[in-house]
Amino acid sequence: MIETGTTHETFTAEECENFHSDGYIIQRRLIPIAYIDTILEVTRRDTGAHFGDIEYEADVNYPGAPPSLDAEGGRTIRRLRQAFSRDPVFSKLVKEPFLLNRLQQLLGPQVVMPLVHHNCVMTKHPRYSSDTGWHQDIRFWSFGNSNLINVWVALGDETLTNGCLRLMPGTHSMQFERHQQDACLFLRADLEQNRELLDSAVTAELSAGDVLFFHARCFHAATRNHSDNTKYSAVFTFRSLDNPPVPGTRSAELPELLL
Numbered sequence: 001m002i003e004t005g006t007t008h009e010t011f012t013a014e015e016c017e018n019f020h021s022d023g024y025i026i027q028r029r030l031i032p033i034a035y036i037d038t039i040l041e042v043t044r045r046d047t048g049a050h051f052g053d054i055e056y057e058a059d060v061n062y063p064g065a066p067p068s069l070d071a072e073g074g075r076t077i078r079r080l081r082q083a084f085s086r087d088p089v090f091s092k093l094v095k096e097p098f099l100l101n102r103l104q105q106l107l108g109p110q111v112v113m114p115l116v117h118h119n120c121v122m123t124k125h126p127r128y129s130s131d132t133g134w135h136q137d138i139r140f141w142s143f144g145n146s147n148l149i150n151v152w153v154a155l156g157d158e159t160l161t162n163g164c165l166r167l168m169p170g171t172h173s174m175q176f177e178r179h180q181q182d183a184c185l186f187l188r189a190d191l192e193q194n195r196e197l198l199d200s201a202v203t204a205e206l207s208a209g210d211v212l213f214f215h216a217r218c219f220h221a222a223t224r225n226h227s228d229n230t231k232y233s234a235v236f237t238f239r240s241l242d243n244p245p246v247p248g249t250r251s252a253e254l255p256e257l258l259l
Ligand SMILES: O=C(O)CCC(=O)C(=O)O
Pocket: 122, 124, 130, 131, 132, 137, 163, 164, 165, 220, 221, 222, 223
């Protein structure tokens, strides 16, 4: 089961169980529209000015992305990084009980937000956006353990047409052999051994204000945007206090926020 509609400030016991078995859960209409409007306003301001720390489609080299910053569409923004430095709305949002209570249920009483991972607004444009292959976010992160959770906030409709996330249920608790992934640690779609996993994928279609919680080991992917409008999503990562980043790694490069 992928979706759960709720207006409560916590997960039910069943929802927690679903998260632990599937590695993700969707909560519908969790974020008040005033937050969505403010985040979209900040996003339009900063994308319009190409302000701050930006990832361009051309930086990632994924299928569909422009080949270089100077190529046609080369300045298409893929995400505004460091959302927290862009506006106080983000720190206010992650402390809201409807988010924090749920994170505490999944991670324990003391929740920390690393500012180095995600902490962004993703902007998937109709032209020049790219396909993201099947991957686990944890693959290039370094913490004591891999029990981190992403919160994906839809700022508008997310559908198969505009490149919503797809997920493989249960993969957060599975073990994989190295050869099942390619050199960049994307799951190989050409490998018969991966067929059953690929066939198990579910689609996380969302509307503005819906939130997808997913485990950092849960395989997910998305296509480029085939619609006429840009898709926007705010994404943050959380860990428990007792799961710090490994010193000297990229995960330890920026300060974190104890919520
Ligand atoms: O929206 C997408 O293309 C996927 C983004 C994603 O999976 C990621 O940033 O980890």
